[in-house]
Amino acid sequence: MPDTSAVPISNWTEVAAMLQGIGAVLGPVVVGIAAWIGRNTFESWRQQKLSERRIEQAERILTATYKARRSLSYVRNPMMLGHELDAANATLKESGEWDKIIGGEQERERVATTQAYYNRLNRTLDDRRALEECQPMARALFGEQLEKAIETLNHQFRTVQIYVDANHRDRNDADTDFxxxxxxAIFEGYPSSAENEIDQTVTAQVGIIESICLPILRLEAAKNIGR
Incomplete structure (x- = not known):
């Protein structure tokens, strides 16, 4: 009975050649598939990191925006409390400006009121700086519109300061319109929020910022709920 367990050497040579041919064909395919998987994995990772960065910056920008809005309301509060005026008087005395005031008690009150507004503005410096520092990433991640809205909102502090100075110089002989x-400018809600230019500017800029940043945070929240 013939032995069928052995394969002739010539047949093994043919099998090896065949496998070598298959390897030559499949090699580039395997490499291509690996490269495709690598590219997609990297792109997915990059998009994930970018998404995380956008979420992080959107939260940062909104936090800075709301703090700036609250600070503007604080600076422009029409009610100037007694302890604020006392602190302003103390500041003027410590700096030596108190003794330089000419014009009696009325002028001292005028200068003290101006200093009280400056004290308010100085207390908001951290919030103003935090908002300003958001601008570069706002432009890079979300575009020019968001950057401009942040810049315009922050500029309202400077506008208030300009009119605080104008209020100090005014001797009630300025024209009624001015x-x-x-x-x-220095009183929030005067004569009404609908007629107050700074009130309207603040509302408009906060609205723009919210329209860009809030959807990003809400989408992330929805994703977390769905998990």
């Missing part, structure tokens, strides 16, 4: 502009 007096009204001073009052609407």
């Amino acid at each position: 007096r009204g502009k001073i009052s609407s």
